[in-house]
Amino acid sequence: MSDKRVRTRFAPSPTGFLHIGGVRTALYAQLLAKKHGGIFLLRVEDTDQARMVPGAVENLCRTLQQLNITPDEGVWLDENGAVTERGEHGPYTQSKRQAIHQKYAQELVAMDKAYPCFCTAERLEELRQTQEITKRPTGYDGHCRNLDKQEVQNRIANGEKHVIRLKLPKEGSVTINDVIRGDVIFDWKLIDDQVIIKSDGMATYHLASMADDHDMAITHVIRGEEWLSSAPKHVFIYEAFGWELPVFAHLPLILNQDKSKLSKRQGDVAAEDYLQKGYLPPALINFLALLGWNPSGEREIYSHDELAELFNLEKINKAGAVFNLEKLNWLNNHYLRLLPDEEYLALINPHLPAAEQDLEFKNRIALLFRERLILPSEISVWSEFFFADKLDYSAVKLNWKDHSTNEAIERLKAAKTWIAELTEEQEHDAGAIETIIKDKIQTQGWGNGDTLWPLRVALSGAEKSPSPFELIATYGPKRSLARIDEALAFLLK
RNA sequence: GGCCCGUUCGUCUAGGGGCUAGGACGUCACCCUCUCACGGUGAAAACAGGGGUUCAAUUCCCCUACGGGCUACCA
Secondary structure (H helix, E strand, O other): OOOOOOEEEEOOOOOOOOEHHHHHHHHHHHHHHHHOOOEEEEOEOOOOHHHOOOOHHHHHHHHHHHOOOOOOEEEEEOOOOOEEEEOOOOOOEHHHHHHHHHHHHHHHHHOOOEEEEOOOHHHHHHHHHHHHHOOOOOOOOOOOOOOOHHHHHHHHHOOOOOEEEEOOOOOOEEEEEEOOOEEEEEEHHHOOOOEEEOOOOOEOHHHHHHHHHHHOOOOEEEEEHHHHHHHHHHHHHHHHHOOOOOEEEEEOOEEOOOOOEOOHHHOOOEHHHHHHHOOOHHHHHHHHHOOOEOOOOOOOOOOHHHHHHHOOHHHEOOOOEEOOHHHHHHHHHHHHHHOOHHHHHHHHHHHOOOOOOOHHHHHHHHHHOHHHOOOHHHHHHHOHHHHOOOOOOOOOOOOOOOOOHHHHHHHHHHHHHHHHOOOOOOOOOHHHHHHHHHHHHHHHOOOHHHHHHHHHHHHHOOOOOOOHHHHHHHHOHHHHHHHHHHHHHHHHO
16 A cells, blocks of 8 residues: 555445444444544435435434544534534535536546436336346346447437446456455456436436545545445446545444344344443444454453554454344443443433432442443332332341341341441441441341341342442431331331 | 355354464353342353365365345435
8 A cells, every 4th residue: 555645434325323334334444544544534425315314414423423433524513513514525415416426427428438328117127027037137238338329419419318327348357356355256247237327317326436435535445245246336437537446345244143134123223222222432332343353362342542553454354243232231331330430420310210309329329230230221220229218028028038037126126226326437338337237246146147138128128139238328327227117117017 | 046255152253284272242150248230260162064285174275055245227
């Protein structure tokens, strides 16, 4: 490679949500640009008017920016959240480049590398059906490939509807050099004369994307594997114009559990859904980066910056990768635990009852369950008993194993006096509380189990919960004593 | 059907002509322990199959099987 500046791009079409696979494609493009001090740009491919979804561009940009995959150039969201463009190579929205695409198409026609085609949709449909019935490969039969020039001019002058097709070689082969897959050879005779300008005047992907990649000085075309089969057409266009080819990298697909292409049916594929559920951007980035690429070694955790430093196209895997939600969950828990307390608390607070006014109490609860959470929203289930007016003890056993109820009552009464004696410094210190209570238990000659179990169940109303020391520290003495009284009342009833 | 791509534990992967094939998630066991979670220790778990090449193939080549992508006036 020459030392020219690396320029990569992510070029989605605004047909709805941002697919999680698209996020990875965008991420790799950004990572490569970052690594080489280059430019990562966002271009919107909206040449198919029929599939346009209102608001999709904003949504796309917002999701990308939330994930810190903000483009250096091209389409982006300004401070007010409005869609704008920046950069010298614009416009970056393909529908605004129609005239440019038209000009390139005419040049191709002039060079005899493309031709107008007047075939109707009906004729094409008939052709396909005949081919299918006779079990021949489907494809355009070249009906308009060699029309008389004068006839073509007349028909166009008469306003006859037409498209422009590529005039591909009929023999020989073409070799695509892909950084990930090496040389891939295709026979020209098997490749269709692809439509590059539709009858509505809009270019198709094949022309639009190549023309724009060239005009925007893209050095590395990073895209999904589904494009590999059409790469010959793209190389043909580049070579027809004598343009220097970009580096091609066709990424392996992200798959469902059953190895089919990741689809909506089998889980969430929209990046925004993950964000909304509470998956953290660094966790998502870490996870996606390692889905199909690995810098070698045994590390699992990488920051966005570290990824940019280590990234390289050559180490991308060839095989598709199953989207492993379990691992994403593990990563999210990991990143949740790494968050500064302030940020963590801000994330959790919305999931705690708004009616509870004691913010300190709520914060202690949030911190208590931190290592158990995969998603912030899960706090509401874990912490439910803290906010309940009354606990229901009927479903749990307050006495330890085969110990008696009277024994449980005795231990709970003792615990009340211990809690009442806690100093202000001790009352929210689980460690100190543990030392004190264990010491008291020992002086009494009691056992940890027969004392701590009733105490913990009295405080939580549940068989499974954090330790009684943590519960006391989280509740504070007043609420702790009230809970124990509730349990006592239940036992003495 | 045709063309193209792929195949290391269940999953993500490391490795690469000679290794006890390594790590992570998940699973299981044990430890810690009043329960759960965390943490610690350990276990089960893979080179798709068949031919070559080679002193030696999981690694290189070929074939088969299986999986996937493409086969639009969609991207």
